[in-house]
Amino acid sequence: MRKLIVTRIEGRLAGLVSDEVSEILPMPEVTPLPEALPGVRGAAFVGGRLTTVVDTASLLGESGNGDSLELLLRMAPPHDHLALPISSVEFVLPFEPLKLKEEEQTGMWRGVYPWGENFINVIQLPGVAEELTGAVSSALHVHTAGREHGA
Amino acid sequence: MKLKIGLAFIFIVFIPLVFGILLDHMASVGEMQGMWLKIFAGILVAAFGALVWAGLLTKKLVALSEVSRMVAEGDISRTVEITGKDEVGVLAGSMKIMVEQLREMVTRVKESTDLMTEAVMNLTTSTSEVTQSTTEIASNIQTIAKGAETQAENVERIAGVAHQLAETAVSIAEKSRDSENMAITSAKRAEEGNDAVESAGGTMKEIVSHVESTSMQVRSFSDHASEIGTLVEGITTLSHQTHILALNATIEAARAGEAGRGFSVVAEEVRRLAENTRDLASQIAGLANDITGRAPEVAKHLEETQEAAQQGLLKTAAVSEALDRIRSAANETMEAVRAISREAEVQAERAASLAEPMEEIQSIATENAAGSEEASAATEETTASMEEINQRAKFLLKEADTLRSQVEVFKL
Numbered sequence: 330m331r332k333l334i335v336t337r338i339e340g341r342l343a344g345l346v347s348d349e350v351s352e353i354l355p356m357p358e359v360t361p362l363p364e365a366l367p368g369v370r371g372a373a374f375v376g377g378r379l380t381t382v383v384d385t386a387s388l389l390g391e392s393g394n395g396d397s398l399e400l401l402l403r404m405a406p407p408h409d410h411l412a413l414p415i416s417s418v419e420f421v422l423p424f425e426p427l428k429l430k431e432e433e434q435t436g437m438w439r440g441v442y443p444w445g446e447n448f449i450n451v452i453q454l455p456g457v458a459e460e461l462t463g464a465v466s467s468a469l470h471v472h473t474a475g476r477e478h479g480a
Numbered sequence: 481m482k483l484k485i486g487l488a489f490i491f492i493v494f495i496p497l498v499f500g501i502l503l504d505h506m507a508s509v510g511e512m513q514g515m516w517l518k519i520f521a522g523i524l525v526a527a528f529g530a531l532v533w534a535g536l537l538t539k540k541l542v543a544l545s546e547v548s549r550m551v552a553e554g555d556i557s558r559t560v561e562i563t564g565k566d567e568v569g570v571l572a573g574s575m576k577i578m579v580e581q582l583r584e585m586v587t588r589v590k591e592s593t594d595l596m597t598e599a600v601m602n603l604t605t606s607t608s609e610v611t612q613s614t615t616e617i618a619s620n621i622q623t624i625a626k627g628a629e630t631q632a633e634n635v636e637r638i639a640g641v642a643h644q645l646a647e648t649a650v651s652i653a654e655k656s657r658d659s660e661n662m663a664i665t666s667a668k669r670a671e672e673g674n675d676a677v678e679s680a681g682g683t684m685k686e687i688v689s690h691v692e693s694t695s696m697q698v699r700s701f702s703d704h705a706s707e708i709g710t711l712v713e714g715i716t717t718l719s720h721q722t723h724i725l726a727l728n729a730t731i732e733a734a735r736a737g738e739a740g741r742g743f744s745v746v747a748e749e750v751r752r753l754a755e756n757t758r759d760l761a762s763q764i765a766g767l768a769n770d771i772t773g774r775a776p777e778v779a780k781h782l783e784e785t786q787e788a789a790q791q792g793l794l795k796t797a798a799v800s801e802a803l804d805r806i807r808s809a810a811n812e813t814m815e816a817v818r819a820i821s822r823e824a825e826v827q828a829e830r831a832a833s834l835a836e837p838m839e840e841i842q843s844i845a846t847e848n849a850a851g852s853e854e855a856s857a858a859t860e861e862t863t864a865s866m867e868e869i870n871q872r873a874k875f876l877l878k879e880a881d882t883l884r885s886q887v888e889v890f891k892l
Contacts, residue, residue, distance in 0.1 A: 330741055332734045334727065347734040353727045355720070400724065418727055421748065 333424040333442055335449055336415040338385050340396055342449050343415075344442050346424055349454040351403045352376075356414060368461055370414065375403060380412045381461070388437055388457060408458035422449075497522075540568040544575055554889035556583045586890040593884045600877040607870040614866055618859035625852030632845035639838040646831035653828045656821035663814035670807035677803055681796040688789040695782040702775030705768045712765040719757035726751030 332347040354375055359382045361371040370384040380403060398414040422444065429451060431440040437460070439453035540562050547560050556579050562572030729747030733740035 330734055330737070330744060332730055332744075334731070347731045350731050352731065353724050355724060418723070421727070421730055421751065 331424040331426070333422040333449070333451070334402075335419045335422060335444075336400075336402070337396070337417045337419055338413075338415050338452075339389055340416075342419060344422075344449040344451040345402065345413075345454065346439075346451065347421075349405050351405045351409045353418065354401045354403065354412075356398050356401050359414075366461070373401070373412070375401065375412060378410070380410055383411060383413050383457065383461065385414055388460075404454045404458055408455060411454075411458050411461060413452075413454065413457070540564065540572060544568065544572055547575060547579065551579055551582065555891040556586060557891045583890075583892055586887055587892060590884065590887050590892075593880050593887055597877060597880040597884065600873050600880055604870060604873045604877065607866050607873055611863055611866040611870060614859055614863045618856055618863055621852055621856040621859050625849060625856050628845060628849035628852045632842065632849045635838065635842040635845045639835065639842050642831060642834045642838045646828065646835055649824060649828035649831040653821060653824035656817060656824045660814060660817040660821050663810055663817045667807055667810035667814055670803050670810050674800060674803040674807060677796055677800045681793060681800060684789055684793040684796050688786060688793060691782055691786040691789055695779060695786060698775060698778050698782055702772060702779065705771035705775060709765060709768040709772055712761050712768055715761040716758060716765060719754045719761055723751055723754035723758060726754050 333344045334347055334350060334353075335342055335344050337343070357373045357375060359371040359373045362369060368384050368387050370382040373380050373382050380401075382401065385398075396416045399417055400415050401412045402415055403409055403412040422442070424442070429440045429442050430448075437452055437454075437457045439451040439456075441448040442451050443449075543562050544560065547558060550556075550558055558579075560572050560576035560579060562576075563569050564572065726747050730744055730751060733744030733747050736743065
């Protein structure tokens with residue numbers, strides 16, 4: 330049964346479908362990448378793998394409210410090389426795709442999901458991955474090759 | 481003598497009478513002329529006869545008369561040399577005796593007058609001296625009287641002062657007794673205060689001990705709170721990790737589909753437990769942090785309290801020492817006041833005993849003043865008497881002078 334993982338990103342609630350999430354980890358040390366593209370915070374080793382950490386604020390068009398990023402949410406394959414930092418996981422809801430209103434999806438947003446009398450914006454992680462994969466992967470692989478050669 | 485007088489009478493009276501009778505018979509010449517002639521003749525005859533008889537009879541009388549005249553003139557130096565056995569001689573003898581006695585009397589009178597004059601002079605001198613002395617005595621008595629009056633007044637004032645002194649001494653004695661009682665009370669209060677301070681000192685020591693113990697316990701609590709905080713951090717981390725694990729389990733359960741439903745439930749419960757644990761841990765951490773955060777403040781307050789208790793203990797000791805000194809001073813004061821009280825009572829008794837003699841002295845002084853006044857009055861009377869005596873002495877002197885002047889008429 331699919332779940333809607335309701336997180337707090339940049340001070341507001343954002344839902345993530347559990348199918349699009351590989352795992353949730355404590356926030357590791359993120360190494361900033363020089364001359365990285367906008368939307369990329371840096372890189373981190375997660376589970377023995379080099380992972381690109383996304384700059385959530387820039388993706389959301391926010392300037393960053395300074396909330397601490399306590400968790401790192403790695404995306405499900407095939408985008409498991411990307412990870413989304415979040416402040417916290419507030420709660421988990423059963424996800425019923427039919428309740429999702431997709432007519433309001435814009436960019437990385439999939440739509441809104443009803444929660445009581447409110448609605449929760451739902452992020453589509455594949456969309457975020459697609460925006461970043463082509464531009465980042467080459468730079469990331471060059472960097473990875475250099476480090477493996479040096480090690 | 482009688483015979484001579486008789487004969488003289490006969491010549492003087494009878495002869496003219498007879499002659500006259502004879503002539504009456506011869507009254508041829510005018511009666512008047514004849515009368516006058518008779519008379520004249522009678523007179524001549526009588527006179528002649530008288531002269532003759534006087535010459536015979538009064539020669540001694542004349543001598544006696546002369547003596548009498550001289551005596552009358554005051555010359556009694558002459559003696560009567562007439563002798564005879566007749567009446568004239570007897571008269572002369574009597575006059576001689578009289579003159580001699582008169583001379584003797586005048587001499588005695590002169591002598592007495594001189595003596596009296598001398599005595600009067602001496603009396604006058606004495607009266608003057610007495611008057612002067614009396615005047616001086618009167619002046620001195622007046623001075624003494626004034627002095628006695630002043631003395632009486634002073635004695636009266638002294639008596640009044642002595643009375644006031646007695647009253648003051650009594651009042652001082654009473655107040656000394658009150659002061660003694662107050663000193664006793666102060667000593668008792670100091671003793672009670674010292675006991676209270678000692679008790680307070682004991683309490684302060686207990687407080688210091690309790691504060692030290694409390695401070696140690698607070699430090700222990702703070703240490704435990706820190707340990708709790710550390711444990712809570714570990715629990716929080718575990719709950720966080722558990723929460724993440726539960727989320728991942730949920731994600732895997734969701735990915736497993738129907739097969740993971742049960743696991744999803746378990747994961748969900750585990751996630752809730754983790755959240756609850758995290759919340760509780762957060763609360764505990766908050767409390768622990770609160771305890772830890774307040775512990776230094778509490779410790780500081782305890783240290784301040786301990787320091788204050790130490791200061792209080794020191795001040796209590798100082799107060800105890802001061803009260804000891806106060807108690808000693810109060811005892812000394814009490815002894816001194818007792819001595820003063822006893823002395824004041826003695827003074828009061830002495831002052832009371834002084835009042836009666838002073839009253840007697842005052843009475844005596846008043847009597848002395850009155851007596852001096854009387855003496856002064858008597859002296860004045862004496863002076864007046866002396867003055868009168870002096871006046872009379874002067875009168876006697878004057879009379880003596882008069883008597884002398886009269887006696888000096890007599891030639892001795």
